[in-house]
Amino acid sequence: MDRSAASDIGDSGAEDADGGTVEQAKRVCLRLLGVRAYSRAELVQRLTTKGYAPEVSEQALDRLAEVGLVDDAAFAEQWVHSRHRFSGKGRQALARELRRKGVAQSDAAPALAAITAADEEARATELIHRKLRSLPRDLDRDRAFRRLAGMLARRGYAQHMIYRVVEAALAERDIPGDIAGYID
Structure with missing residues (x-):
């Protein structure tokens, strides 16, 4: 049996002349998912970039979703947990990141709700104390306030x-x- 015949046996997907097969698309997705979690929209974008037809991509992703490998709600939960815990991101920044990754609001909302205001404040406090250690002791209050506030604002805190x-x-x-001079 020659190589092309052997590879055809493993391909159960319908072949599209220009768009590849469903099996090939699934293999691409599995390789990507082996590195990190991806949202469905990210996988669609990657498959489109590689030249897969939209119908082929949808069929492959539907099959992967059936077996639980593509799940935007689970992706959002994992993303929010890791980015909040390890990168110190606030809810606003996390919501922006999930939107950019194509996660629907209905999938993102429960994941974002898992971060309570107390969790967010505790993480912000940790970040501030870590940053305070690296600030010069003789830095005046206004500059210290601006540096610390800017750091938290860039991370998406309210x-x-x-x-x-x-x-x-x-x-x-x-x-x-006091903060009286900073509030409008």
Whole structure:
């Protein structure tokens, strides 16, 4: 038996002249999923880039979803947990990231709701204390406040939480002043 005949036996998907087979598309997805989790939209984009026809991509992804390998709700849950825990991202930034990855709001909302306000504030406080250790001791209060608040804002924390957490951390460090000058 020659190689082409052997490879045809494993391909149970219908072949599209320009778009590859469903089996080939599934193999591409499995290789990608072996590295990290992907949202369905990300996999569609990768398959499209590789030249697979939309129908072939959909069939392959439907089959992978049936067996639980492609699940946007599970992806969102994992993404939110890891990015909040290890990268210190706030809910706003995580919601933006999930939208960019093509995760539907209905799949993203439960994952984002898993991060409570107390969890978010505790993580923001950890980040502030770590950053405070690297700031010069003689840095004036205004500059310290701006650096700390900017760091949390870039990570997607809510403005009211930023002010509260930074103010508390600066007060602990005995840097006089209050946030009255920072609130509009």
